[in-house]
Amino acid sequence: xxxxxxxxxxxxxxxxxxxxxxxxxxxxxxxxxxxxxxxxxxxxxxxxxxxxxxxxxxxxxxxxxxxxxxxxxxxxxxxxxxxxxxxxxxxxxxxxxxxxxxxxxxxxxxxxxxxxxxxxxxxxxxxxxxxxxxxxxxxxxxxxxxxxxxxxxxxxxxxxxxxxxxxxxxxxxxxxxxxxxxxxxxxxxxxxxxxxxxxxxxxxxxxxxxxxxxxxxxxxxxxxxxxxxxxxxxxxxxxxxxxxxxxxxxxxxxxxxxxxxxxx
Numbered sequence: 001x002x003x004x005x006x007x008x009x010x011x012x013x014x015x016x017x018x019x020x021x022x023x024x025x026x027x028x029x030x031x032x033x034x035x036x037x038x039x040x041x042x043x044x045x046x047x048x049x050x051x052x053x054x055x056x057x058x059x060x061x062x063x064x065x066x067x068x069x070x071x072x073x074x075x076x077x078x079x080x081x082x083x084x085x086x087x088x089x090x091x092x093x094x095x096x097x098x099x100x101x102x103x104x105x106x107x108x109x110x111x112x113x114x115x116x117x118x119x120x121x122x123x124x125x126x127x128x129x130x131x132x133x134x135x136x137x138x139x140x141x142x143x144x145x146x147x148x149x150x151x152x153x154x155x156x157x158x159x160x161x162x163x164x165x166x167x168x169x170x171x172x173x174x175x176x177x178x179x180x181x182x183x184x185x186x187x188x189x190x191x192x193x194x195x196x197x198x199x200x201x202x203x204x205x206x207x208x209x210x211x212x213x214x215x216x217x218x219x220x221x222x223x224x225x226x227x228x229x230x231x232x233x234x235x236x237x238x239x240x241x242x243x244x245x246x247x248x249x250x251x252x253x254x255x256x257x258x259x260x261x262x263x264x
Contacts, residue, residue: 012088013037013038015037015089016039018093020041020049021049022045022048027213029052031214031215032089038059041061041062044066046064049063050062061079061083063079063080067120081132095121096117099155100262111158118165137180142217143185143186144217147188147190148160151242156259167188170186174226187220188227188228192209208231216231
């Protein structure tokens with residue numbers, strides 16, 4: 001296992017994390033920084049990245065960018081690798097969750113916004129690093145998907161669709177890179193206490209604090225798994241929902257509370 005996985009079984013020395021300014025991304029960045037890693041932090045809110053850099057002087061490369069901007073990511077990737085080499089881990093974490101309803105024309109732009117960040121943002125975060133990792137024959141590409149991608153949730157068409165697409169994309173990428181030495185890891189979190197979930201008007205079972213979720217995700221990455229639900233209890237819930245026949249799923253969820261619709 002050690003020979004096949006290369007650097008995966010040793011502590012990560014350098015990472016790239018998108019959406020690193022708050023929530024799970026910030027918790028992941030702090031977790032790895034506390035373990036001594038150097039982190040390239042991608043996020044739109046540069047002032048929050050600078051606060052992280054101040055907390056861990058000399059260990060954080062801050063890149064204020066939007067994951068929808070492929071050119072900005074390529075430039076950041078080239079700069080980081082010129083200083084720190086090929087990263088051990090790239091975590092595509094940036095994401096948004098906005099309530100949507102197809103019957104409203106104004107939600108078309110919201111759908112596009114969510115898909116661009118949650119799907120294309122993941123692709124564009126990975127792309128500049130894939131060939132360098134293939135040449136090094138090691139490294140991990142980690143995509144943060146969601147249990148919301150297992151079935152379509154009412155009022156969350158854009159979010160559920162984006163996370164289902166992310167899960168399928170990551171599987172395709174994993175197969176593409178099979179035998180290259182580069183791992184692809186799909187992480188499907190359940191509920192994590194972040195600003196994104198604070199507005200949800202419904203019960204959120206097995207809620208994790210962001211720091212605890214980061215620790216568990218890091219363990220998954222360390223152990224060599226290709227797919228994991230965090231926490232594991234939500235994996236049981238997700239599998240149960242996938243087994244429900246459509247008529248029963250529809251009846252159970254048709255009147256469920258929705259995430260509030262949002263606007264851009």
